Amino acid sequence: MRQRAARNQKLLDSGSVGSAKDLTNLQHEVGSLAKRQSDLEDVVLEIMERLESGQTRVSEMTARRDEAERSVKEAEERRDTSYGSIDAEVEKVTRDRETLSAAIPADLMKLYTRLRTQNAGIGAARLFQRRCEGCRVELSITDLGAVRAAAADEVVRCENCGRILVRTSESGL
Numbered sequence: 001m002r003q004r005a006a007r008n009q010k011l012l013d014s015g016s017v018g019s020a021k022d023l024t025n026l027q028h029e030v031g032s033l034a035k036r037q038s039d040l041e042d043v044v045l046e047i048m049e050r051l052e053s054g055q056t057r058v059s060e061m062t063a064r065r066d067e068a069e070r071s072v073k074e075a076e077e078r079r080d081t082s083y084g085s086i087d088a089e090v091e092k093v094t095r096d097r098e099t100l101s102a103a104i105p106a107d108l109m110k111l112y113t114r115l116r117t118q119n120a121g122i123g124a125a126r127l128f129q130r131r132c133e134g135c136r137v138e139l140s141i142t143d144l145g146a147v148r149a150a151a152a153d154e155v156v157r158c159e160n161c162g163r164i165l166v167r168t169s170e171s172g173l
């Protein structure tokens with residue numbers, strides 16, 4: 001279109017256009033070509049602006065995605081660290097348990113293991129302020145009396161859940 005406008009302008013400038021009618025037509029065409037060119041330039045400008053804002057948006061979204069990926073990576077690292085320390089703790093507790101088991105009489109260990117299986121993984125519970133911490137039931141006066149009367153090395157059990165009761169200075173006896 002620019003070429004055509006330039007050619008027309010050259011034709012006009014050269015004065016080689018013959019009739020007044022041709023001249024008017026040519027001037028008219030030059031005018032409308034200039035108008036179209038200006039319109040097209042506006043369109044191009046608008047497209048470029050939209051492209052620019054689109055690119056800005058893409059940059060923003062990319063930055064946000066990178067940030068999210070970083071957060072996920074950090075969370076994964078924290079999780080892996082936690083797994084590591086949990087594994088180490090499980091290992092230590094398992095070792096401690098083995099050491100302790102060896103020191104407990106076989107028949108008591110057998111009773112404990114059976115109760116543990118029957119009672120959701122807890123075979124022994126602390127007697128705390130007259131309450132069995134296995135089933136949370138408070139011992140009756142009679143049961144408390146029996147526990148109080150039992151020898152220190154005697155195995156006492158909760159009348160409600162059957163778990164072995166562990167007596168401490170906070171048992172409320």
Ligand SMILES: [Zn+2]
Nearest residue numbers: 132135158161
């Ligand atoms: Zn109980």
